[in-house]
Amino acid sequence: MAARALARGVRLCSSSIGRSLIFNSVQKRGIAACIDPSIGLSDEQKEFQKLAFDFAANEMAPHMAEWDQKERFPVKAMRKAAQLGFGGIYVSPEVGGSGLSRLDTSIIFEALSTGCVSTTAYMSIHNMCAWMIDTFGNTEQREQFCPDLCSMQKFASYCLTEPSSGSDAASLLTTAKLDDDHYVLNGSKAFISGGGDTDVYVVMCRTGEKGPKGISCLVVEKGTPGLSFGKKEKKVGWNSQPTRAVIFEDCAVPVSNRLGAEGQGFSIAMKGLNGGRINIASCSLGAAHASVLLARDHMCVRKQFGETLASSQFLQFKLAEMATKLVASRLLVRQAAVALQDGRPDAVSLCSMAKLFVTDECFSICNQALQIHGGYGYLKDYAVQQYVRDVRVHQILEGTNEVMRMIIARSLLTES
């Protein structure tokens, strides 16, 4: 993928990261080395990071307010991103993916989300589903689904949550009863990102006993009789992607669409989410990075009491704290990504720690950036409010931050 980027001769000057983020343009400045997300990366990583920042600046940021306000699912822009290899970043090249590492993926999602958190976050879920099919599917399944997902000709949704099972996901009730060469699905999924607009649904459903061991994972294609969708939810943020209930009423799905063995579904779902948590945390990082730049630029131009806000030591300290938390967050995400890539025993806890710490800290950074903007930060003409609204949900989904604490505490108390 990096070679593709080079062939296109894509280059990005550092200041363009900040430049395109603001609906009302303010001062155009560079980035201090201490918060530069490219510091310490390999040359190849810097190349695809530039590619992602460039895509964010040119293809996403100019539209992010409109996608939000008009609730547009930007299919064309995402297909363009897929041409750069962003539709299956950590999917194997033999089925159309880019074959990059979890760290590389985090670097890309962080950069993309500066241009639109909501769109990037949907792309991260799509990537997670493509990886699940690539990793747990057989040859036929991988060849059937992955190429179209990697090119984003088709879009995917991850279906775990139900109206009565959120944090306690293993208590899910959607049933899949075996009938000859089909499973017959009945039940419903809640809050499904992309739901109704996507083509491929990776569905966790009950084929056996109560609890996690009775859960299997089926791929359900749009158009399957018995599959329908609820109304589009009205949300605080994440408005460039639809969220709907996904409903199964005697929905017959071929047994050949089952990923892995019967009873393996919960484990597949959780393995997908380990990477998903790093990806979502990376989207928060991008928003926080952008927000620090916006706050800094606003401080340099806004004058009160006869001097710029940047002259206030209180606000200087505030900005310094925001930058410090941003960099600490980035270090933790990258550490977790490496642990997951290497299959280390601390990977699950580190992914949870990264999701907990980074989504909390980055929400706080974005919110403080809004505060530094004063009343202007509350206006939809200014990008900072959209970052705040878009990252808020990262503390809730892919396992709430309370659930992250449970996973970390379990590891601390039971592993020795």
Ligand SMILES: Cc1cc2nc3c(=O)[nH]c(=O)nc-3n(C[C@H](O)[C@H](O)[C@H](O)COP(=O)(O)OP(=O)(O)OC[C@H]3O[C@@H](n4cnc5c(N)ncnc54)[C@H](O)[C@@H]3O)c2cc1C
């Ligand atoms: C915009 C959006 C998009 C989403 N996209 C998807 C998707 O694509 N696919 C999907 O499957 N799901 C999706 N979700 C669902 C999301 O994963 C769930 O909302 C989340 O897991 C929490 O479940 P819940 O909403 O049922 O909250 P609940 O489980 O009811 O929890 C309510 C609150 O109680 C806390 N809590 C619960 N139990 C405990 C406990 N024992 N101790 C301490 N605190 C506890 C929770 O942390 C939370 O703060 C999405 C949600 C949203 C809002």
